Amino acid sequence: MRIDVLTLFPEMFTGFLSQSIIGKAIEKGAVQVNTVNFREYATNKHGTVDDYPYGGGGGMVLKPEPIFLAVEDLIAGQAVKPRIILMCPQGVPYTQRIAEQLAEEEHLIFICGHYEGYDERIRQHLVTDELSIGDYVLTGGELPAMVVMDSVIRLLPGVLGNEISAVTDSFSTGLLEHPHYTRPAEFRGWSVPDVLLSGHHGEIAKWRHRESLRRTWQRRPDLLQNRELSEQERAWLREWEEERGADSRQESDEA
Template sequence: MKIDILTLFPEMFPGVLNQSILKRAQENEIVDFSIHNIRSFSENKHRTVDDYPYGGGAGMVLKPEPVFNAIGKLTEGQKQRSKIILVCPQGERYSQQKAEQLAKEDHLMFICGHYEGYDERIRENLITDEISIGDFVLTGGELASMVIIDSVVRLLPGVLGKEQSHQNDSFSTGMLEHPHYTRPATYKGFKVPQELLSGNHALIEKWRQKESLRRTWMRRPDLLDKIDLSDEQKEWLKEIKEES
């Protein structure tokens, strides 16, 4: 996957992109990051990228010219259309399902804005996706882009080593992930559930699914409204409610 990042603060990215899983993904040639300073595509000698909004008001607006120039240059000669992502509070609420969709693409491009907003012609003519990572406002789009990039790259084949490493993540199945335990089996009197020590893989899998359902019902019951539970899961949920 090729990922281009358009930003006014390119120095924010190397520390994140060159660590841990993202670093290994680059070393294994699974993903290629390119960071571009939006100012480099400005048409004036002062490298100005913002201006006052028509009609007045507080703040500055990101001008269309540098963004149009950047995307035109970076997509020149491409046969396949890129996913051009605008990170902004007005966008689609980000989810694991969206991450899985983006992980199937060959080329992602992120536009990280600052100031009061973007010239609307950028949205209308360039953008394929607008994404918000939550109902709050950040200083700029850089941190939100990093969040999205991390969640997408870890889904690419070969990045985590074992494909199953992410298949049971919270939200991948529509529910929260089950609890995890490791050695020692008893610590300060607190014990690991016997099912996990049984060696019975069917019993372990049943425990995990039921505990995933329990955790979802206790912490994010709203998620269950979006899931078609099996008859067995409905029975488990009934038991969980009675136990609680």
């Protein structure tokens, strides 16, 4: 995969691209990442990339010319237009499903803005996707771009040491991930569940599935609204709902 990042602050990506799994992915050749300071594509001698908004208002707006020229330079000679992603709080909420879709692409271009916003013509006539990592505002698109890049690059073949890891991550299966334990088997009186020490792979898989469902039911019940539940999953949910009701009645009696 090839990833190009348009940013006014390419230095922000130095540590991110050189460390941990992302750095190793680049070393292996699984992904090629190129940061581009789009100020280099400004059309005047002062390197101006922003201007006051028409109609007045606070803040500055990124001009269309540098962004368009930078992207056109990056895709020159390509037969197929790559996904051009604008990181923006107005964008589509980012999910694991979108990460999986982006991981299938050969070329991605991220546009990281600053200041008040983008000239609307960038949205209308250049980008293919607008993505948001949450309902809050940051000073620029660099950190959101890193979040998306990290989630995509780790899905590329050969990037993770254990290929099963990406498949069983939270959200990849539609459920939150089950609890994990490691040595020692007992710590300060807290023990690892016996089933995980049993060596019975079928029972372990069943326990993990059950605990994934339980954790999702407890923490993100919204994820279950559109899930097609099996008979076993419905039985577990009924069991937990009954337990919750019994606990609520007991608390009410004690009060």
